[in-house]
Amino acid sequence: MKTNKFEDTIRRKLESIEPDFQEKDWAKMQNYMHAQSPPSFWQQHSSWIGYAAAASVSTVMAFMYVNQRTQNNHLTADVKKLQHQIEAIKNTPTLAQKPDTVYLIQKSDGSGELMALSEDVTPPGIAPNESIARRKIIVSEKITRSAPPKTTVAPTPTKAFSTNDQLAENADQPVLNTVVPSANSFQANGRGGSGIVINSSNYSQNNAGAERFAMPADIELNLQRPVDVKNSNFGVNKMKYNLASRISKRHYQQAMLASTMQKPILPVSEKKTEQVAQTETVIPKRNLKVPYRFGVGIATDGVGKTKSITGEVLIAKKFSISAGISWLKVKPMEFFNEKLFREKNRRDFKGTHPGEIPLAFQVYNIKVDPTVVQIPLTVAFRNNIKDNWAYYAGAGTNITVSAKEKISFDCKAPNFEYFSQRFEAKSDVPMINSVNFTMGLEKTWYPIVVQAEGYLYTYFNQLTPMSQSAGPGVKVKLMYQIGGKM
Structure with a gap:
């Protein structure tokens, strides 16, 4: 009897032959391997790491922006303030200070009495351009006293004293008289700060508003030192100066020699100009x-x-x-x-x-x-x-x-x-x-x-x-x- 053993063997061999591996089968295998294999740390947390980095960069940028904006606002305010100061300095008028003058003239009667009057008032009997200009003494705003004066002055400027000995501490001391214009005369003049002493015996009678006060003779008059003259709102001149114990011819000659002294004018304008230039260099200019x-x-x-x-x-x-x-x-x-x-x-x-x-x-x-x-x-x-x-x-x-x-x-x-x-x-x-x-x-x-x-x-x-x-x-x-x- 014929058997089919050979055919069965051939059939099994043919069935055992595998077909060529297709690309779709390889893709399926790759997908299966990716699905079954555990993900790595980077695959799990890469998105969160990216979000954290983006959030960090955004936070730093926001902080830098706020900080820079605040600094810009402060710098802008400082620059505007400096510009206003510079404009104020530029618009300030530079006026030279006018020196105050005091004129001292000895009376002709030899009594040593001095009379003071505002600079704008012209004494009767004396020409305006007479020898007064040769007898100017420049008065400074700073005064140095060698010793405090032992003088008592009446509180009211309208009170007159009959005698000169009432204001002296010692009756044996010689007394010098000074005539000061009243407040009315200064208000009429419209100016203050200076006095004029004239060589006229009748001047006190011609100026009804003038007053007389006495000063002790032990007060030293330093004609080479400045005297302070301050103006009040009432137009009254308050002259502070030292008088000598006696005004002799020698003192009078010293006063005449000191008439050529002039008060120096402070260089205010130059100082302000230097200050403006220095302030302008401080302001940074970055004009892009x-x-x-x-x-x-x-x-x-x-x-x-x-x-x-x-x-x-x-x-x-x-x-x-x-x-x-x-x-x-x-x-x-x-x-x-x-x-x-x-x-x-x-x-x-x-x-x-x-x-x-x-x-x-x-x-x-x-x-x-x-x-x-x-x-x-x-x-x-x-x-x-x-x-x-x-x-x-x-x-x-x-x-x-x-x-x-x-x-x-x-x-x-x-x-x-x-x-x-x-x-x-x-x-x-x-x-x-x-x-x-x-x-x-x-x-x-x-x-x-x-x-x-x-x-x-x-x-x-x-x-x-x-x-x-x-x-x-x-x-x-x-x-x-x-x-x-x-």
Whole structure:
């Protein structure tokens, strides 16, 4: 009897043959492995770490803004105060102080009596331009007394004394008489502060308002020292000066010799001018004609995410130039084997990185993670709108600083052993590799500026085989402005 043992054997062998491994089956296995394997620390907490970093940066920026705004307000108030002080100093009239004068003339009767009168009153019988001008004694505002006078003066200026001996402590001391004009005569003159002694025996009778008071003769008259003359609101001159025990011819000659002395005028105007100049040099002047901005930005598009540090200069009211540095993290690319890598990138995986990949091994699970550092340059046309709003549109390019790829893959040895390898290699990216077009809006809360824009980057050499261009994308920038407003 014929058996079918051979057919059964062939059938079992044919059934044991496995079909080729399909890519969809490999993707299912990868998803299963990712779902079953425990996540790493970075995968669990990376989002929270990013949120914490963003919150920290925002807090620091807010604190710096508040602190800088407070300092700016204080400095502005100080500058305004100094400007008001400078204007007040400039508008203050510089008037030279007028010296007070006292005229001393000995009476002709030889009694040694002195008479005082305001400078504006001309005595009867004496010409205005007579020898009085030769007998001036300049009076200073500061007085030095050699000894306190032992004199008693009546409290009311209207009371007259019949004799000169009533005010002297010692009756044996000789007494000198001085005539002082009354308050009425000074009010009529409209001025005060100086007295005139005239050589006329009839002057006291011609001036009914004049009064006579006695002074002891032991008070020394120092004609070379200044005398204080102060004006009161009542127009009465209060002259404080020292008299000698006797006014002899020698004292009279000394008074005549002292008539050539003049009171120096203080250089008030020069002092004020120096003070104004010194105050003006204290005020700092930092007049920046064009605004400068610097800040940070973040962008996202179909290629990847970009973080940047940006600086911008408003060269004119309608134009601006911006530059900076950006870090573009391209989305990772995954390929199951070398065949798929070759089809999508149009290059051989082992030939592109010689020496890094074993030629005899089969390569699976290829993963490429590119990173590009660029310098974006943009020239924009801008126009201001009301309420500190503005819109702008610009064009520019990206200058490549560096481009790197982190590559990892799995290998299958001839003995069916699996192992993984990873390495980092430079990418072949041209220095100028794109044309950029941007359009956006801007809002200013001086000195904080916020910009939101949409962009489209067209690359000459594609960074990823998925797309030739990056965009449309969205970028948000937060900047700080120094300098004036445009």
